[in-house]
Amino acid sequence: MGKKLLLEKAHVENIRLYDVYRREGGYRSVEKALKTMTPDQVTDEVKKSGLRGRGGAGFPTGLKWSFIAKPEGVPRHLVCNADESEPGTFKDRYLMEFIPHLLIEGLIVSSFALGSNTTYIYIRGEYAWIVDILEQAISEAKNNGMLGKNILGSGFDCEIYVQRGAGAYICGEETALIESLEGKRGNPRIKPPFPAVKGAWDRPTVVNNVETLAAVVPIINMGGEEYAKIGVGKSTGTKLISACGNINKPGVYEIDMTISVEEFIYSDEYCGGIANGKKLKACIPGGSSVPILPANLLLKTVKGEQRMMNYESLSDGGFAKGSMMGSGGFIVFDEDQCVVKHTYTLARFYRHESCGQCSPCREGTGWMEKILKNIENGKGKISDIDLLWDIQRKIEGNTICPLGDAAAWPVAAAIRHFRDEFEWHVKNPVECLNRNYGLAHYADPLQVVA
Amino acid sequence: MADAPKLFKVTIDNISIEVEPGTSILQAARMIGGDVTPPAMCYYSKLKGSGGKCRTCLVEVAAGSTADPRPMPKLVASCRTNVMDGMIVKNITSEKVIDARNGVVEFLLINHPLDCPICDQAGECHLQDLSYEHGKEGTRYEFPKRVFEKHDIGPYIQLHMTRCILCYRCVFLADQLTDKREHGVLDRGDHSEIATYIHQALDHEFIGNVIDVCPVGALTDKTFRFKNRVWFLKPEDAHRECSNPNCCGKAVLWYRGDEVYRVTARKDQWGEVEGWICNECRFEKKKTSDWVIEGPTKVNRHSVISQGHYVGVQKPPEVLYEVLDGRKPKLLMNIHDVSEVNEPGIDLSSIQGPAHSTDFDKG
Numbered sequence: 001m002g003k004k005l006l007l008e009k010a011h012v013e014n015i016r017l018y019d020v021y022r023r024e025g026g027y028r029s030v031e032k033a034l035k036t037m038t039p040d041q042v043t044d045e046v047k048k049s050g051l052r053g054r055g056g057a058g059f060p061t062g063l064k065w066s067f068i069a070k071p072e073g074v075p076r077h078l079v080c081n082a083d084e085s086e087p088g089t090f091k092d093r094y095l096m097e098f099i100p101h102l103l104i105e106g107l108i109v110s111s112f113a114l115g116s117n118t119t120y121i122y123i124r125g126e127y128a129w130i131v132d133i134l135e136q137a138i139s140e141a142k143n144n145g146m147l148g149k150n151i152l153g154s155g156f157d158c159e160i161y162v163q164r165g166a167g168a169y170i171c172g173e174e175t176a177l178i179e180s181l182e183g184k185r186g187n188p189r190i191k192p193p194f195p196a197v198k199g200a201w202d203r204p205t206v207v208n209n210v211e212t213l214a215a216v217v218p219i220i221n222m223g224g225e226e227y228a229k230i231g232v233g234k235s236t237g238t239k240l241i242s243a244c245g246n247i248n249k250p251g252v253y254e255i256d257m258t259i260s261v262e263e264f265i266y267s268d269e270y271c272g273g274i275a276n277g278k279k280l281k282a283c284i285p286g287g288s289s290v291p292i293l294p295a296n297l298l299l300k301t302v303k304g305e306q307r308m309m310n311y312e313s314l315s316d317g318g319f320a321k322g323s324m325m326g327s328g329g330f331i332v333f334d335e336d337q338c339v340v341k342h343t344y345t346l347a348r349f350y351r352h353e354s355c356g357q358c359s360p361c362r363e364g365t366g367w368m369e370k371i372l373k374n375i376e377n378g379k380g381k382i383s384d385i386d387l388l389w390d391i392q393r394k395i396e397g398n399t400i401c402p403l404g405d406a407a408a409w410p411v412a413a414a415i416r417h418f419r420d421e422f423e424w425h426v427k428n429p430v431e432c433l434n435r436n437y438g439l440a441h442y443a444d445p446l447q448v449v450a
Numbered sequence: 451m452a453d454a455p456k457l458f459k460v461t462i463d464n465i466s467i468e469v470e471p472g473t474s475i476l477q478a479a480r481m482i483g484g485d486v487t488p489p490a491m492c493y494y495s496k497l498k499g500s501g502g503k504c505r506t507c508l509v510e511v512a513a514g515s516t517a518d519p520r521p522m523p524k525l526v527a528s529c530r531t532n533v534m535d536g537m538i539v540k541n542i543t544s545e546k547v548i549d550a551r552n553g554v555v556e557f558l559l560i561n562h563p564l565d566c567p568i569c570d571q572a573g574e575c576h577l578q579d580l581s582y583e584h585g586k587e588g589t590r591y592e593f594p595k596r597v598f599e600k601h602d603i604g605p606y607i608q609l610h611m612t613r614c615i616l617c618y619r620c621v622f623l624a625d626q627l628t629d630k631r632e633h634g635v636l637d638r639g640d641h642s643e644i645a646t647y648i649h650q651a652l653d654h655e656f657i658g659n660v661i662d663v664c665p666v667g668a669l670t671d672k673t674f675r676f677k678n679r680v681w682f683l684k685p686e687d688a689h690r691e692c693s694n695p696n697c698c699g700k701a702v703l704w705y706r707g708d709e710v711y712r713v714t715a716r717k718d719q720w721g722e723v724e725g726w727i728c729n730e731c732r733f734e735k736k737k738t739s740d741w742v743i744e745g746p747t748k749v750n751r752h753s754v755i756s757q758g759h760y761v762g763v764q765k766p767p768e769v770l771y772e773v774l775d776g777r778k779p780k781l782l783m784n785i786h787d788v789s790e791v792n793e794p795g796i797d798l799s800s801i802q803g804p805a806h807s808t809d810f811d812k813g
Contacts, residue, residue: 168638185635190502190530356616356635356642358503363557366640370593387590394553397524398505 003230005218005238006211007254010098016133018140021101027146029220033109034154037220042113046216048224050236054091055081055172055209056287056327057402058311061216067196068114069204077205078116079181080107080213082123082130083165083172087288087349088329091240092210094252096123096130100137104160106213108146109220111158114206119160122177125167134162169353173401174207175199176355187357188401209327211240231257235310239325245283245332248272257310261285262299264309265332278334281439282418285314286326288346289406291413292339293323294442302446319409320416335439340425340432343414344372350407361404364395368411375422378429385422389415418442460533462486462509463543475528475539476507480720486541489551489580491558491665492617493529494722500622501529504615505554506580510547513538525550548584555584560591561640562666563612571667573680573754576721577615598643603633604651606658606672606733611643614668620644620660627726628654644668655694658732662715662723673733674712681754682706685747687716690731690740698725702747703738710736719750 014020021027033042047062068076080103084092096103103121111119123131138160141147149157163181165171171180175189178200199205215237219227228236235257244250247265249272255264264270265280274280280295301307301316308314311325333342351365368391374380392408392415399405415422421437457468462479463486469478477495479487488509493501501507507529511522516536525547528539541547559581566572598611616635621644624632632654633646646652652660660669683704692699704712713732715723735741749756801809 170638190527351639354639356637356639357618358505359554359557359615360505362616362640362642363560366596367557367560367591367593394550394557398508398550398554400502400527 003238003256004254005227005230006095006102006214006240007099007252009102010095015099016101016137018101018137018144021099022144026101027105027141029217030105030108030112030146031152033112033220034152034156039113039115042109042220045219045224046113049219049227050224050234051212051215051219051227052234052236052311053209054211054215054239054328056086056289056324058325061208061212064196064208065110065114065206067194068206069197070115071204075118075203076114076116077200077203078107078111078114078119079174079177079200079205079207080119080121080210081172081174081177081207082121082127082210083169083177084127084210084327085124085169085172085353086327086329087346088244088284088331089242089287089327090244091242091252091328093127093130094242095210095214095240096127096134100130100133101141102214102217103134103210104137104141104146106216107160108141108151108158110206110208110213110216111160112154112156113216116206117157117159119158120181120200121160121162122171122181123162123164124171125165128164131162131164138162168355169349170355170401170403173403176401177207178205187355188403190400232308232310233312235312235325239309239328241309241328241330243271243330243332245330246275246278246334246337247332248275255309257308259309260299261307261309261314264330271330271332274332274334276334278336279439279443280332281335281337281442282333282339284323284329284331284410285309286324287329288331288349289402289409290324290326291319291322291409292342292417293413294417296443296446297321297417298323300446304446319413323413336436338376338436339414339418339421340372340376343411344369344376346410347372347407350403354403354407355401358400358404360395361399361407364391364404365407367391368407372411375425376432378425378432380422380426380429382423382426384426385415385419456535458533458535458537460535460537460539462539463541469533471532473533475509475511475526475531475533475537476501478533479528479539479541488528488541489576489583490529490720491576491580491615492619494619494622494663495720496722497619497622497663498626500617500619502527504558504617506551506558506584508547508550508554510540510544511537512540512544551584552586555581556586556590558615559585560589561596562615563595563597565613569613569667570670570675570680571613571664574721575667576665596640601645601649602651602672603646604653604657606729607652607661608670608672608675609644610668610670611645612668613666614644615666616642616644617665619663619665620669623660623663624652624654624657627656627659632657655728655730656696656726658729659715659723659726661732662717665721671712671733673736678704678706678711680704681757683711683755685749685755687744687747688741689744690735690742692728692731694728694730696726697728697731699727699731700725701727701731701741703741703743708738710738712736716747 009024043065051061052058168186170176171186173188176186180186195205230237238254238256242252253270266273282292282294283298284292302321314323314325316322347369351369354361354365356362371384392411395404396408424437425432458471459468460478465482467482488507490507491504508525509528513519515534601609603609632652635642636645661671683706685702685704688703689700701713703710715727
């Protein structure tokens with residue numbers, strides 16, 4: 001059993017209540033940080049811990065914090081990104097729902113490190129009931145002197161506000177989130193300037209994922225160096241993985257990034273194998289935006305090594321032969337699933353969620369969706385596959401925000417790894433309506449590159 | 451003596467120029483001019499916050515600066531990226547840029563109706579120019595195009611969203627020129643649309659300028675719609691004393707014959723308005739007597755508008771009048787003096803059947 005840092009206490013009865021959370025050792029990190037450390041020391045601990053952003057990009061959190069501009073007399077803000085809308089990702093929901101005080105605790109410590117006296121939680125509108133949970137946790141923390149003026153006599157003031165989004169995926173992009181927080185249309189801003197210099201209301205702002213901020217609590221409690229010992233290489237600490245798809249035990253798992261993908265899927269401790277005794281066909285290891293991998297590439301890298309559940313190993317082989325850790329939305333496909341249909345579903349999602357600001361993404365996502373719909377329904381042409389490839393190539397990297405990339409990558413990876421399935425769809429327009437391509441050769445052992 | 455501000459040296463397509471810090475790559479390229487200037491559909495130097503959206507001005511940065519000569523990993527929007535000292539930019543010398551730009555033009559056109567033959571903007575449309583330069587002759591898009599209903603926004607302006615490329619210029623203009631927010635973008639993705647909330651009129655004394663900033667034919671002048679083609683019109687610079695203190699009063703009158711068909715603001719060589727004019731000047735003052743004419747507007751000779759330009763054109767002399775020795779043409783000849791056909795001295799009813807010349811000769 002891997003080490004649990006975040007969800008260890010998540011199932012203690014009434015852990016949502018302040019008293020229970022406090023009795024289980026909660027808010028120790030606030031006491032430690034505010035009473036014995038300076039803000040810079042907190043940032044240093046986070047740097048030492050090697051914590052990487054858990055929202056998807058995996059940017060080192062300590063480094064991000066050190067970029068924040070500190071002009072005199074200008075307030076700074078910390079914004080918690082709880083706009084968790086990536087298909088397949090539901091780890092933050094679990095964390096906020098079961099152990100909300102952990103997030104509040106992490107937010108207080110992080111606000112202290114960044115000097116943010118007004119901190120926001122931007123939560124997606126669909127998580128309506130979690131807003132109530134968080135607001136109750138905030139008021140409890142405030143009643144117990146953990147929020148408000150002069151917290152624990154340290155002279156540090158902090159208020160946390162929960163802001164609900166209106167249900168747009170794009171508002172999970174940090175600058176769109178800031179725009180939306182300001183009350184504007186959630187269009188991503190053009191960078192630079194980066195939020196660390198000019199963020200919400202033109203003030204220096206740091207936007208972090210829920211899990212990242214929660215992970216600050218164990219880092220302060222145990223020390224950055226101690227935290228860095230968990231995991232391997234640059235993948236330190238624990239990661240929440242939300243596993244779903246054709247597996248026996250879908251759910252949120254906390255892993256310490258030393259286990260292999262194979263173990264994660266097949267061991268009873270985690271996903272418990274593929275449901276109904278079927279075979280593994282493909283998997284998206286990090287939320288819908290990251291490239292899909294066929295079974296053979298998922299379990300072994302091109303070098304023939306075991307693929308591990310961590311940042312480096314999952315991205316081993318680049319985009320051609322690897323994928324990404326992303327936000328930890330682990331979607332498993334069994335042999336009965338159709339990759340074309342799945343790609344079409346994702347394309348439809350991205351078309352619907354594109355903000356419409358910049359032309360490649362606005363027009364390209366809709367175009368890809370229409371072509372994929374045709375292929376899925378047996379009306380495609382062979383040339384459509386190359387056209388799709390060309391469209392995604394022209395979207396990727398040419399847009400303002402990463403949504404364009406996120407829309408292009410799944411299509412690119414699906415064509416790259418499952419081209420025969422696309423071709424089969426085109427060549428068998430009637431048959432493809434009645435049955436799926438099946439497992440094919442996607443689970444066959446790979447030729448090992450010496 | 452105060453030091454002169456240090457100038458940044460930037461190289462665009464192997465042409466170097468020194469510009470002030472804070473200049474965007476696009477502005478530096480415009481200083482050089484010519485082919486190295488990236489096209490810009492959404493950027494408008496007069497509108498704060500504009501740019502970065504259409505992605506036609508993407509350029510490759512081969513070296514970030516002298517201090518940090520690493521290339522930038524992605525193509526950058528030249529309108530929103532400031533130059534650094536020693537920056538090396540590739541525009542038309544980069545295949546990546548050309549490829550991306552072709553892609554952007556294709557994306558912009560897939561849902562554009564391409565109704566140039568009936569569009570009032572034809573001839574002065576930036577999208578038309580862009581597609582001539584960077585587009586392909588064929589399309590790979592085989593699906594029905596997105597269409598919207600036409601909306602009248604106020605008494606003077608019509609919004610035809612089907613043609614819109616969502617450059618947001620009109621939104622920025624309405625936000626910045628008018629004191630209250632009047633319109634914006636509804637919905638998102640490829641179904642997002644410029645709209646007033648909802649179907650309201652845009653009512654502001656300067657709102658007519660949205661017609662000028664619109665790069666395509668999405669916002670058109672209702673007092674001019676379908677009246678004429680721009681290349682039949684002859685633009686003349688003119689000014690007037692406008693009672694509105696915010697109106698610059700300098701405009702272009704578009705003539706055909708003696709009639710002023712429309713009034714627009716003056717535009718510079720990048721198609722950007724030089725000074726905003728008020729609705730009164732634009733829509734109400736369509737008589738030559740309202741204006742002081744300064745002379746013909748300089749039109750780029752590559753523009754289709756220049757085909758109706760004034761240079762070397764003279765009114766043809768009234769040759770016939772002189773030949774006729776001062777007589778009015780309609781009195782040139784009285785048919786009754788030379789022919790009796792219409793006043794025959796013979797009773798036509800007495801002739802059996804159709805009349806022939808022989809019947810008259812008899813008389």
